[in-house]
Amino acid sequence: MAILQEIYDATVKGNYKDIVELIKKAINEKVPLETIINDALSKAMIEVGDKFGAGELYMPDMLLAAKAMKEAMGYLKPLLKGSEHIAEKGTIVIGTVKGDLHDIGKNLVITMAEGQGFKVMDLGIDVDYSKFVDAIKEYKPNIVAFSGLLTTTLANIPDHIKAIEDADLRKGLVLAVGGAPVTRHFADMYGIEIYAPDASGAAKEFVKAVGAK
Ligand code: B1M
Secondary structure, eight states: OHHHHHHHHHHHTTOTTTHHHHHHHHHHTTOOHHHIIIIIIIHHHHHHHHHHHTTSSOHHHHHHHHHHHHHHHHHHHHHHSOOTTSOOOEEEEEEEBTTOOOOHHHHHHHHHHHHTTEEEEEOOSSBOHHHHHHHHHHHOOSEEEEEOOOHHHHTTHHHHHHHHHHTTOOTTOEEEEESTTOOHHHHHHTTOSEEOSSHHHHHHHHHHHTTOO
């Protein structure tokens, strides 16, 4: 579909000024919102990452692409929110792991989870272990979700879990993890109940975990 290619190209080029108009055009052409996110925006970010990894794009390019993605998500978020009549399914505490500043995927997970009726407490990026512990005490969530994009800082996951265990808060809590380098195997290694490769998959797993429909 030509419009999806246009959105893809605009994201790769970091053309944040035109991105919303292109998305409006796609919506007019009846392209489903999830197709716009998964097949154009997210795939474009993968290409940006690959080109960065190969030395064909630089940090400012990656920042511009992220800005385009954020503009796009800012417009799409209200449209993705579910009906206000959805019953509240539970509470999720989410954050990007310590040392990691990536938040676009996490924010997408939040949007999808809210769309499914969850109350989501967003702790932001580079979240210290103690912040998760404090948030669990304060909000008493059903699920605690970690987002991580860097292989290096995902190595902090066991310390995040240890902090929760040391505070005697692990029992009854469902843990979730996701992010580009994360796999089911990684989640299993640390006894993390939920792994999902993308935001809609994560929202579905959250619903299953609280036993709701
Ligand atoms: Co960075 N970065 N980055 N970056 N960046 C990656 C991740 C990288 C793969 C690029 C590359 O080199 N090929 C690489 C990591 C390599 C690795 O460790 N494996 C990398 C690097 C190296 C870095 C720096 C170290 C670069 C440097 O300084 N030399 C630096 C790190 C800074 C830090 O965090 N301390 C850095 C910085 C940045 C920017 C600030 C420029 C920017 C982030 C802006 C922001 O987030 N506000 C940025 C970007 C944009 C990227 C890429 C290009 C795109 C990430 C993105 O937003 N994707 C990325 C390349 C890539 O991932 N292939 C890259 C779109 C988003 C929708 O996808 O976040 O994967 P994603 O989320 C998905 C799923 O993963 C899942 O759902 C989402 C989709 O539905 N998901 C979950 C995410 N969280 C979940 C939680 C769940 C479930 C699912 O809970 C259960």
